[in-house]
Amino acid sequence: MESRIEEYTVGELARAAGVSVRMLHHYHAIGLLKPAHILRNGYRVYRRIEALRLQEILFYRAAGMQLREIAELLDCGAPLQRLSAHRSRLVKGLSDHATMIATLDRTISHLTGDDPMMIEDLYKPFSPEKQAGYEHWLAETYGPDMALAVAKAQIDTKEGFESISEDGAKRLREIETALVANYEAGASPENVDLSEHQSWVAEMWGQPCDAGAYGKLSEVYLAHPDFIARFETLSEGFSHWLAAAMVTWSKHQ
Structure with a gap:
């Protein structure tokens, strides 16, 4: 006691x-x-x-x-039950990351000529089911044409962000740092310049990102939990602020 x-x-x-x-x-x-x-x-x-x-x-x-x-x-269950379940999820995550690291190590050795790899070995950490499910969700929600374009924006999710080039990731961090600073300073989403962000999206898509596509992307950011989760780690409430700013910006293009 x-x-x-x-x-x-x-x-x-x-x-x-x-x-x-x-x-x-x-x-x-x-x-x-x-x-x-x-x-x-x-x-x-x-x-x-x-x-x-x-x-x-x-x-x-x-x-x-x-x-x-x-x-x-x-509101569900007791703290001990919730924490035990969360621990199990984290342990599984560690296992998934261990597989990712092991595959990275093999790939690095492969590129130096020390460890030949079969084609199947290259993709062990990646889940085809998750990617297929994501693309299915896009097609059902926005139609096949829009899904094709927006699917390229998967780099904005946690998994995709880790796969883009170092220069692309650095530029995104700089853009988002500036936007988060505006958000936390109380800037209105109606008074934010998103030209750099829109340009970055277009570069990552490998095709133009016009006002319609950019505005539609804001809906994806709010509709899919992967996107919301990443933006909320930057600053609480940032996902909704950014989406509102994108809608306003696209209307003035």
């Missing part, structure tokens, strides 16, 4: 978790993480149970889950 009650102010909890006070205020406002109690002066006070809940939230955010999904998950 604990000999004392651990209590933390919002600032203390934010510093311990490496998050902002503003984020904890937001979590409180949406009911995701409520303080143990609020003092008369308005100060929020958290205890061990809230600290553990915040840790669980951060585990799921790191996995790319949206806050709405996290809230629904936290």
Whole structure:
């Protein structure tokens, strides 16, 4: 039994978790993480149970889950069950990454002439089912013509981002860093210059990205969880802001 009650102010909890006070205020406002109690002066006070809940939230955010999904998950089962299930998913992810690394090592050795590879060995880490499912979703949602063009934007998902060239990835990081800075500074999505982003998309597609295709891409960003997850890791709420900015930008092209 604990000999004392651990209590933390919002600032203390934010510093311990490496998050902002503003984020904890937001979590409180949406009911995701409520303080143990609020003092008369308005100060929020958290205890061990809230600290553990915040840790669980951060585990799921790191996995790319949206806050709405996290809230629904936290309403199901006990913390021990949820964390055990999440651990199992992470272990599977480690196994998948181990396969990826092993294939990378073999490919590097192959390119230096030390390890010949069969054609099948090149693609062991990649799931044909996932890619086929993604393309099927695109075709059903937007039609075969649009799906063909937008499918090339799969580089914006986590898996695809890792496969683009170093120069392409560096440029995307620079573009997104600037956009995130605008977003976090409170810029309106109606007043953002997206010419660099649109140009980058066109280069990655290998064909022009006109206003119609660019506007339609914003719908894909909001409709498919892979895209949302990647943008939300850059900054919470950024996916919706970017999509709104893309729609406005495409209307003025």
